[in-house]
Amino acid sequence: xxxxxxxxxxxxxxxxxxxxxxxxxxxxxxxxxxxxxxxxxxxxxxxxxxxxxxxxxxxxxxxxxxxxxxxxxxxxxxxxxxxxxxxxxxxxxxxxxxxxxxxxxxxxxxxxxxxxxxxxxxxxxxxxxxxxxxxxxxxxxxxxxxxxxxxxxxxxxxxxxxxxxxxxxxxxxxxxxxxxxxxxxxxxxxxxxxxxxxxxxxxxxxxxxxxxxxxxxxxxxxxxxxxxxxxxxxxxxxxxxxxxxxxxxxxxxxxxxxxxxxxxxxxxxxxxxxxxxxxxxxxxxxxxxxxxxxxxxxxxxxxxxxxxxxxxxxxxxxxxxxxxxxxxxxxxxxxxxxxxxxxxxxxxxxxxxxxxxxxxxxxxxxxxxxxxxxxxxxxxxxxxxxxxxxxxxxxxxxxxxxxxxxxxxxxxxxxxxxxxxxxxxxxxxxxxxxxxxxxxxxxxxxxxxxxxxxxxxxxxxxxxxxxxxxxxxxxxxxxxxxxxxxxxxxxxxxxxxxxxxxxxxxxxxxxxxxxxxxxxxxxxxxxxxxxxxxxxxxxxxxxxxxxxxxxxxxxxxxxxxxxxxxxxxxxxxxxxxxxxxxxxxxxxxxxxxxxxxxxxxxxxxxxxxxxxxxxxxxxxxxxxxxxxxxxxxxxxxxxxxxxxxxxxxxxxxxxxxxxxxxxxxxxxxxxxxxxxxxxx
DNA sequence: TCGGGTTTCGG
DNA sequence: CGAAACCCG
Numbered sequence: 001x002x003x004x005x006x007x008x009x010x011x012x013x014x015x016x017x018x019x020x021x022x023x024x025x026x027x028x029x030x031x032x033x034x035x036x037x038x039x040x041x042x043x044x045x046x047x048x049x050x051x052x053x054x055x056x057x058x059x060x061x062x063x064x065x066x067x068x069x070x071x072x073x074x075x076x077x078x079x080x081x082x083x084x085x086x087x088x089x090x091x092x093x094x095x096x097x098x099x100x101x102x103x104x105x106x107x108x109x110x111x112x113x114x115x116x117x118x119x120x121x122x123x124x125x126x127x128x129x130x131x132x133x134x135x136x137x138x139x140x141x142x143x144x145x146x147x148x149x150x151x152x153x154x155x156x157x158x159x160x161x162x163x164x165x166x167x168x169x170x171x172x173x174x175x176x177x178x179x180x181x182x183x184x185x186x187x188x189x190x191x192x193x194x195x196x197x198x199x200x201x202x203x204x205x206x207x208x209x210x211x212x213x214x215x216x217x218x219x220x221x222x223x224x225x226x227x228x229x230x231x232x233x234x235x236x237x238x239x240x241x242x243x244x245x246x247x248x249x250x251x252x253x254x255x256x257x258x259x260x261x262x263x264x265x266x267x268x269x270x271x272x273x274x275x276x277x278x279x280x281x282x283x284x285x286x287x288x289x290x291x292x293x294x295x296x297x298x299x300x301x302x303x304x305x306x307x308x309x310x311x312x313x314x315x316x317x318x319x320x321x322x323x324x325x326x327x328x329x330x331x332x333x334x335x336x337x338x339x340x341x342x343x344x345x346x347x348x349x350x351x352x353x354x355x356x357x358x359x360x361x362x363x364x365x366x367x368x369x370x371x372x373x374x375x376x377x378x379x380x381x382x383x384x385x386x387x388x389x390x391x392x393x394x395x396x397x398x399x400x401x402x403x404x405x406x407x408x409x410x411x412x413x414x415x416x417x418x419x420x421x422x423x424x425x426x427x428x429x430x431x432x433x434x435x436x437x438x439x440x441x442x443x444x445x446x447x448x449x450x451x452x453x454x455x456x457x458x459x460x461x462x463x464x465x466x467x468x469x470x471x472x473x474x475x476x477x478x479x480x481x482x483x484x485x486x487x488x489x490x491x492x493x494x495x496x497x498x499x500x501x502x503x504x505x506x507x508x509x510x511x512x513x514x515x516x517x518x519x520x521x522x523x524x525x526x527x528x529x530x531x532x533x534x535x536x537x538x539x540x541x542x543x544x545x546x547x548x549x550x551x552x553x554x555x556x557x558x559x560x561x562x563x564x565x566x567x568x569x570x571x572x573x574x575x576x577x578x579x580x581x582x583x584x585x586x587x588x589x590x591x592x593x594x595x596x597x598x599x600x601x602x603x604x605x606x607x608x609x610x611x612x613x614x615x616x617x618x619x620x621x622x623x624x625x626x627x628x629x630x631x632x633x634x635x636x637x638x639x640x641x642x643x644x645x646x647x648x649x650x651x652x653x654x655x656x657x658x659x660x661x662x663x664x665x666x667x668x669x670x671x672x673x674x675x676x677x678x679x680x
Numbered sequence: 681t682c683g684g685g686t687t688t689c690g691g
Numbered sequence: 692c693g694a695a696a697c698c699c700g
Contacts, residue, residue: 151691289691356691395691402691687697 005096006031006178008089011074012108014101014131014250015059016210017066019168021129022099033093033178034067036060037086038188039079043107046304046386049379050191051348052248054199055208057190059249062209072177078186083115090124092183098124101131101250104294105386106301132250133291134158134165134258137298147299150402154295155288168256205347206245206382213246221260226268228279233418235336235354235425241283244383247290254287261287286352293387304390305371307399312406314487316480318367319511326467327362328376330429333466335442336416337361339429346429348382353419357412359396364409365473367480369511370397407481409474416442432456432463 009026011034017023026032040047048056064074079085089095098119103112116126130136140157141147148154191199207216224231224239231239246252261280268276296303307313326332330341340354350358355377362373374393378384391400398406420426423441427434433441435455440447444457445465452459459465468476 155691285691292691391691400691404690408689683700685698685700687695689695690693 005094006033008032008086008093008095008098008178009034010086010098010100011036011063012100012103012250013248015063016213016251016253017063017070017171018210018214019131019170019253019256020101021131021166021169022101022127024169024172025127025129026097026099027172027175029097029099031176031178032072033075033089033095033180033183034072034175035075035077035086035089036063036188037077037079037082038186038190039082039085041080042082042111045375046107046378049381049384050195050198051202051380051382052384053190054195054202055206055245055249055382057188058203058208059210059251060188062211066171066210067175070172071175073180074185075180075183076185076188078188082111083118086115086119087122089183090119090122093178093180095178096124097127099127099129101129102136103132104137104298106297106304107386109298109301130166131253133294134255134287135161135291137295140295147295151289151292152402154292155285158288158291159284165255165258168253168259202348202382205349208245208249208251210246210251213243213251216241216243216246217252217257217260221264225261225264225279225283226273226276229275229282230279232282233353235340235351235419236428240351241286244385248383248385254290258284258287289391290385290388293385293391296391297387303394304374304386307370307397308394309399309401311484311488312397312399314484314491316483317369317511319369320366323366323467324368324372326464327358327366327368327373331464331467332361332366333445333464334361334412334416335423335426335430335433335444336412336420339420339426342429344380348380350381355392356396357410357415357419359393360404360410361412363393363397364477365412365468365470367473367477370394371511372513375513407477409470409477411470413443413470430463 007026007029009023009032014020014022023032023034040053060074060076067074075089077085077089086098090098100112103109112128116128119126135158137147140154140161142153142157148157220241220243224241227239228241243252243257247254247257261284265277265280265284268280296308300308327337327341328345330338330345332338332341336354337358340350340358343354344350344358359370359373359377362368363370370393374389377389377393378386381389394400395403398404416423416426420442421438423433423436423438426441433444433455436444436447436457437451437455440451444452444463445459447455447457457463
């Protein structure tokens with residue numbers, strides 16, 4: 001069935017040989033050329049950060065050696081244009097088919113669609129698979145076939161789907177290598193000289209690569225999982241799964257994680273092990289959040305740049321690079337926050353709880369633009385993951401229907417005693433506070449002078465006073481919020497009067513990313529960088545310095561209100577006609593090959609859908625229908641896009657969009673929150 | 681020890 | 692907002 005030609009298996013963030021549907025299908029279909037293409041420029045602003053690239057480098061090496069032991073090797077290509085690199089590989093190998101696993105971040109959705117179009121036009125058969133999720137985003141809908149807008153409902157549905165996620169596949173026993181004699185690998189460079197020193201430490205704590213991921217999973221399931229719910233509240237507990245970087249690069253399949261954990265759950269349930277069951281549920285919830293982040297990214301592909309609840313575009317952010325810098329350096333004067341930021345910088349890792357603490361502090365106390373924080377996480381986290389990053393920050397910023405309330409300020413002092421009751425975490429990361437008694441460890445500003453003296457602390461000198469008092473922050477936040485609501489109401493009124501030209505213009509002034517973000521080297525803790533010097537700014541915050549990118553903050557928020565009244569607004573549409581083609585992907589269930597097609601919300605993905613209910617047809621008036629394998633599904637045709645007006649999001653801002661957005665074609669999405677009007 | 685009012689917290 | 696935890700008489 002291979003038709004003589006060989007099969008390209010295009011690896012991306014699925015760097016494993018086990019439970020890799022694209023690889024399995026490629027192998028089944030004949031000889032295989034395994035390819036990885038490094039084209040980070042395509043990610044634009046989200047060029048991977050230093051530690052993330054470090055991981056990738058090692059993960060690829062690991063994959064390559066696994067492939068070698070199976071009979072082939074990994075071809076690597078350096079390019080600025082993935083699609084042409086693929087074409088080149090096609091030409092030099094005589095491939096006739098290409099297999100890959102789906103991704104859901106905005107950049108990949110666009111790029112993969114384009115790749116599919118172009119390759120198909122060249123006569124190449126393109127097959128893509130789900131390898132990253134329990135269920136594809138379009139499979140999980142509410143009773144009216146609309147996407148969920150809250151996590152709890154989404155996850156509940158996932159757990160009660162009528163069919164289980166596909167079972168994990170075993171690795172291939174053997175791979176017949178395609179002819180790569182005319183297809184040379186490029187050497188990929190993932191770190192420059194200046195980064196090597198900082199990266200050296202990482203290897204002590206982490207082992208990238210799919211079989212290490214597998215070990216980590218086993219270790220976790222047999223050990224810390226049982227105590228997971230107990231320990232998840234401790235800032236420095238070593239009992240998290242530590243799977244997130246593995247999962248990000250697809251070194252371990254989430255379906256395998258799910259299956260193994262489920263087995264454990266059944267076991268514990270039978271034993272009446274209450275704590276165990278609870279732990280499993282909690283852990284699965286974090287898997288669920290990961291799923292949900294893809295779900296949201298797919299349904300709202302701009303969620304990494306625009307708040308999903310529209311009012312936030314009127315929030316008067318404090319654009320203060322000094323605050324931003326203090327936060328990054330861990331010099332805010334709040335020990336828990338500072339400890340977290342220093343751990344992040346030193347290790348590329350942060351406990352989930354602490355991520356919430358520092359990001360909440362960032363948004364609520366400092367009131368810095370949330371996208372700065374998101375970007376910083378992206379640049380510094382070992383498990384940097386755009387979808388999760390966006391979801392997390394939107395959650396914190398109060399722009400999700402089920403997110404944290406925007407007017408709630410968390411007090412780092414109290415959280416300190418909650419997550420780090422004995423101050424051990426703070427002492428580890430803030431050596432200057434190490435001698436401070438626990439009583440004061442989370443609020444040194446209240447400590448008597450004598451205590452401070454005995455501990456060798458001089459506030460404002462070797463440890464800062466609080467950068468902003470909590471009370472002041474509360475007041476400022478209240479003020480900002482009332483201003484926001486005012487602006488929002490005004491804009492709405494203007495809209496209703498039809499006098500809305502230029503609406504939101506003043507409020508949605510672009511907020512540029514700081515131009516010269518750099519860490520103050522001498523304040524960096526635990527960096528162990530022998531070559532520390534000023535020319536290494538970009539090692540510290542790799543992608544921010546690469547070029548000056550202006551990014552609009554909140555420029556085109558989605559006003560959910562507009563669509564709230566119409567239930568059909570549930571089905572988002574892609575209005576971004578002139579920017580990039582709609583995405584399309586083919587999901588080929590390996591066996592059942594339900595090649596039915598359904599309209600995928602924004603992206604017009606052509607996908608397999610098991611239960612195409614005809615309510616999905618309402619997805620757009622441009623649906624046509626086609627029958628396949630018994631499934632009736634709508635097919636959305638991009639050329640005939642005529643949308644109901646009410647689906648189209650207000651477009652102010654996009655047109656005048658920053659260079660970033662222009663460089664990075666995004667579709668923009670239509671909202672479908674049901675609950676949004678509650679906020680008005 | 682048991683209400684029941686209050687605070688916390690949640691994705 | 693609603694459930695759960697918490698606190699107090």
